[in-house]
Amino acid sequence: MKSGFRLSFWLFLxxxxxxxxLLIVLPHIDLLLLSFRGENDMGDLVxxxxxxxxxxxxxxxxxxxxxxxxxxxxxxxxxxxxxxxxSFYIVKLARPRTRGFLTVLLxxxxxxxxxxxxxxxxxxxxxxxxLNYFLLKTGLVQQxxxxxxxxxxxxxxxxxxxxxxxVVPLISAMESLDDSLIEAASxxxxxxxxxxxxIIIPHCKPGITSGAIVxxxxxxxxxxxxxxxxxxxxxxxxxxxxxxxxxSFNWNQGAAFGFLLLLLSSGIIWIGLKLSRQRLGEVAA
Amino acid sequence: MKKITLLTAAxxxxxxxxxxxxTLKILTWKGYAPQVLIEKFEKDTGIKVEATYSNNxxxxxxxxxxxxxxxxxxxxxxxxxxxxxxxYKIYQPVDYGKIDAKLFIPSMLDAVKxxxxxxxxSYAVPFCWGTSGLIVNSDKAAxxxxxxxxxxxxxxxxxSYRLKRPTLIAMGYALGYDPFALYSDAKGYKEMxxxxxxxxxxxxxxxxxxxANGDAxxxxxxxxxxFVAMAWDNGGWKLHDENKAIDFKAPKKGALxxxxxxxxxxxxxxxxxxxxxxxxxxxxxxxxxxxxxEKVPTASLDAxxxxxxxxxxxxxxxxxxxxxxxxxxxxxxxxKLEIMEGKILDKIKAAx
Numbered sequence: 001m002k003s004g005f006r007l008s009f010w011l012f013l014x015x016x017x018x019x020x021x022l023l024i025v026l027p028h029i030d031l032l033l034l035s036f037r038g039e040n041d042m043g044d045l046v047x048x049x050x051x052x053x054x055x056x057x058x059x060x061x062x063x064x065x066x067x068x069x070x071x072x073x074x075x076x077x078x079x080x081x082x083x084x085x086x087s088f089y090i091v092k093l094a095r096p097r098t099r100g101f102l103t104v105l106l107x108x109x110x111x112x113x114x115x116x117x118x119x120x121x122x123x124x125x126x127x128x129x130x131l132n133y134f135l136l137k138t139g140l141v142q143q144x145x146x147x148x149x150x151x152x153x154x155x156x157x158x159x160x161x162x163x164x165x166x167v168v169p170l171i172s173a174m175e176s177l178d179d180s181l182i183e184a185a186s187x188x189x190x191x192x193x194x195x196x197x198x199i200i201i202p203h204c205k206p207g208i209t210s211g212a213i214v215x216x217x218x219x220x221x222x223x224x225x226x227x228x229x230x231x232x233x234x235x236x237x238x239x240x241x242x243x244x245x246x247x248s249f250n251w252n253q254g255a256a257f258g259f260l261l262l263l264l265s266s267g268i269i270w271i272g273l274k275l276s277r278q279r280l281g282e283v284a285a
Numbered sequence: 286m287k288k289i290t291l292l293t294a295a296x297x298x299x300x301x302x303x304x305x306x307x308t309l310k311i312l313t314w315k316g317y318a319p320q321v322l323i324e325k326f327e328k329d330t331g332i333k334v335e336a337t338y339s340n341n342x343x344x345x346x347x348x349x350x351x352x353x354x355x356x357x358x359x360x361x362x363x364x365x366x367x368x369x370x371x372x373y374k375i376y377q378p379v380d381y382g383k384i385d386a387k388l389f390i391p392s393m394l395d396a397v398k399x400x401x402x403x404x405x406x407s408y409a410v411p412f413c414w415g416t417s418g419l420i421v422n423s424d425k426a427a428x429x430x431x432x433x434x435x436x437x438x439x440x441x442x443x444x445s446y447r448l449k450r451p452t453l454i455a456m457g458y459a460l461g462y463d464p465f466a467l468y469s470d471a472k473g474y475k476e477m478x479x480x481x482x483x484x485x486x487x488x489x490x491x492x493x494x495x496x497a498n499g500d501a502x503x504x505x506x507x508x509x510x511x512f513v514a515m516a517w518d519n520g521g522w523k524l525h526d527e528n529k530a531i532d533f534k535a536p537k538k539g540a541l542x543x544x545x546x547x548x549x550x551x552x553x554x555x556x557x558x559x560x561x562x563x564x565x566x567x568x569x570x571x572x573x574x575x576x577x578x579e580k581v582p583t584a585s586l587d588a589x590x591x592x593x594x595x596x597x598x599x600x601x602x603x604x605x606x607x608x609x610x611x612x613x614x615x616x617x618x619x620x621k622l623e624i625m626e627g628k629i630l631d632k633i634k635a636a637x
Contacts, residue, residue: 060628060635128508146442149494231494235635246342247449248627249349249369249620 035255051256061240065260068237069268071151072219075158079166079215080208082159087170088200092179103171106164114161118228121157122148149231157225162218166211173207174200209278213269220265237261308333309558312344313360314545315499316579317412326565332558341365348375353551358559363544364615366401366408372620376548378406383560388567393584397546400617409546410563411584413575416540416612417451419513420502420521424530426512431537432459434513436488445502446515448495448634450618450626451541455515456481458538458613465616474622478629486636495634506531519580522599533599535608542612544584 038048055061090102109117124130125147132144147153177200185195201208226236241261244254273280309332311318318336326334337356339347344361353375361369370376386394393411401409421429426440432455435444446452457464457477467474493511496502503520505511507527518540521533547563549556565571572583573591580596589597 058628060632064631064635126505126508127510146493227497232489232492232634233637235631239634240631243627243631246346247630248624249342249345250624250627251349 031255031258034252035259037252051253052260054253055257055260061257064235064240065237065264067235068220069264071155071158072216073268075155075162075219076212076216078155078159079162080212083163083166083170083211084200084204086163087167087174090167091171091174091177106167109160110164114224117161118157118225121153121160121229125153148229149233151230151233154226154230154234157229158219158222161222161225162215165214165218169207169211169214170204171207173204177203205276205278209273209276212272216269216272217265220261306333307331307555307558308335309358309555309562310356311336311358311360311562312339312347312356312550313358314338314340316581317360317545317575319575319578321578322566322571322574325571326562329565330558330561332555332561334562345369345373345375348550349373351552353377353553355552356550357553357555358562359548359550360412360545361409361548362615363397363400363409363411363546364617366546366548367403367617368620370401370403370408375551376408377551377553378408379410379547379549380560381407381410384410385564385567388564388569388585390584390586393544396614397544397584401546401548409548411544412547412563412566413581413583414542414544415581416518416535416542417455417515418518418521418533418535418540420506420516420524420531421534422506422509422512422531425509429513430534432456432515435459435515436484436491437513438488438491440513441491442493443510443512444492444514445494445496445505445511446492447497448630450623450630452485452515453478453481453626453629454541455536456485458536460484465613468616468619468622471619471621471625475625478625482629482633485633489633489636518603521603522580522596525599526595533603535603535611539611539613540608542614544614 035051036047036049037045038050040046040048055065086106090099094102122129126132127144127146127148129147131147132141135141136144181199182195185199190198221238223236223238223242226234227239230236237257238261241254241257244250244257311334313336315338318334323334323336326332341362344359345365348356348359352373359376366376381398389411393414397409397411398407401407419429419432419434421434425443426434428434429437429440434440435446435456436459437444446455454464457467460477460480462477462480464474464477467477493505496505496514496516499516499520502511502514502516503524506514506524516533518533518535521531524531525533547559547566549559553559566575567583567585569585569587570591572585572588576582576588577591577593577596580599582600
């Protein structure tokens with residue numbers, strides 16, 4: 001009986017393990033090896049650290065990374081600021097029946113692909129687009145305004161694409177918050193801000209952190225939104241990896257950038273966890 | 286129990302026959318395998334055609350990833366074959382005996398043979414050709430007639446180009462260099478690229494966006510958001526059909542001429558079908574249909590009679606004799622240059 005259980009356990013686990021090993025671990029090992037290879041002056045392939053060195057010597061590369069990381073942090077923060085009241089409303093204020101409806105409303109945009117959503121925004125915002133048409137009609141502006149191709153629009157797009165991933169963990173964290181705590185605080189004449197700072201946020205901390213990690217990683221690894229909505233100034237780090245692989249045929253450099261992205265983003269998250277005095281295990285639980 | 290075995294056997298049998306139905310997998314550009322021609326080919330030969338749309342860089346990357354497997358036929362530009370072949374060995378030599386040479390314009394076939402030679406073998410046959418130049422909205426920018434229009438403050442916010450190597454070369458011409466002559470002189474080429482980068486960064490505020498998708502560019506020209514763009518000739522002609530003010534203009538310094546080819550990946554499975562497709566596409570009536578549809582001329586010798594009158598009119602309007610003679614044809618790209626160009630392109634895009 002027991003051995004039968006063990007057998008079926010491994011049988012069911014096997015697809016997962018195979019999936020992880022064949023499609024994730026193995027290619028990464030290959031990429032890791034690639035990232036330490038490079039051409040010397042004679043054009044022969046040799047083992048080298050040059051690909052990693054390039055990142056730190058060439059200001060374009062690490063500047064792009066710093067820019068990408070900063071914007072990803074800004075995106076995460078904006079998403080949090082927007083998602084907190086939304087999830088508070090859904091959990092505490094909305095009636096049970098509207099709650100389901102509101103959650104579906106949040107989910108709905110994710111039924112179409114990200115590409116379609118981004119193009120939707122582009123149709124709305126472009127110079128000859130929907131929004132400009134109405135602004136001109138109502139006489140609010142005389143000349144059409146170009147709303148695409150700048151950093152603010154790009155961040156808005158990123159926030160829009162990642163909203164859901166912040167709202168859902170916040171909702172589940174807030175559900176366990178006891179209403180009487182808030183009532184008691186109000187009775188003691190605590191201001192709304194104090195309630196938010198001392199009761200709601202500390203209680204939701206695990207939800208906030210897990211949401212923030214997901215949103216940060218999604219924004220950092222996004223390729224479509226910065227590329228399409230950011231326009232001419234929006235060199236995102238992922239685009240640089242793409243360029244190395246596709247445009248320059250330099251897979252070695254591209255692989256090195258990929259691993260640097262992995263390491264540096266993990267580093268940023270580690271710092272974030274240290275600063276908020278949490279451990280990854282608690283957040284995941 | 287027996288039923289299940291039978292059923293499985295039957296399933297296996299059907300799957301096997303499904304696999305046996307011949308397919309031809311083509312890695313090509315959008316529009317290069319029109320649906321009508323695919324259907325005609327399937328009817329003639331019984332071979333199913335699967336087309337995957339891509340561009341030069343992605344074609345090379347895809348074939349490199351599989352070391353030349355997964356496709357039976359690819360259509361890279363002729364200047365991107367020899368150095369790539371030397372390094373990654375993703376194609377196999379073309380057996381010119383299987384190609385119906387009578388169908389081709391002889392000078393073009395010879396030129397592509399010469400340009401794609403590695404060792405003593407050649408790796409491609411020509412399919413179609415065209416140029417990069419300017420698409421101009423002459424209502425708004427009547428005097429834009431050379432590459433320098435892309436740097437002109439007069440058209441602030443109304444300029445668009447791709448941030449890819451052809452733009453660097455066009456700008457090289459605009460600044461008075463001869464980029465193709467510098468191909469063999471890496472140092473001189475680097476100097477030119479630095480100058481080009483400096484100029485493109487300085488004029489960055491004039492650019493509306495760097496277009497990445499041909500349809501998106503046509504849309505911004507159509508809606509009047511962009512007046513001057515660097516783009517392919519057939520895009521300009523498509524717009525000219527809708528709005529007479531917009532047209533393709535060959536720059537004074539010479540349009541950049543490319544030839545797209547047929548090349549056979551190293552591990553192609555269905556080589557016979559690939560040769561059949563090549564000869565099929567080059568047959569005058571099929572090549573003519575393709576040209577009428579996509580407004581791209583081919584290397585097919587007698588296709589002209591099958592090309593629609595408007596398409597020929599486009600061509601004659603944009604390319605009088607001396608303009609054709611002035612076309613700068615891309616020579617094969619040396620491998621070293623591409624890494625250099627990649628860095629410069631990143632630098633331009635990252636600059637504020």
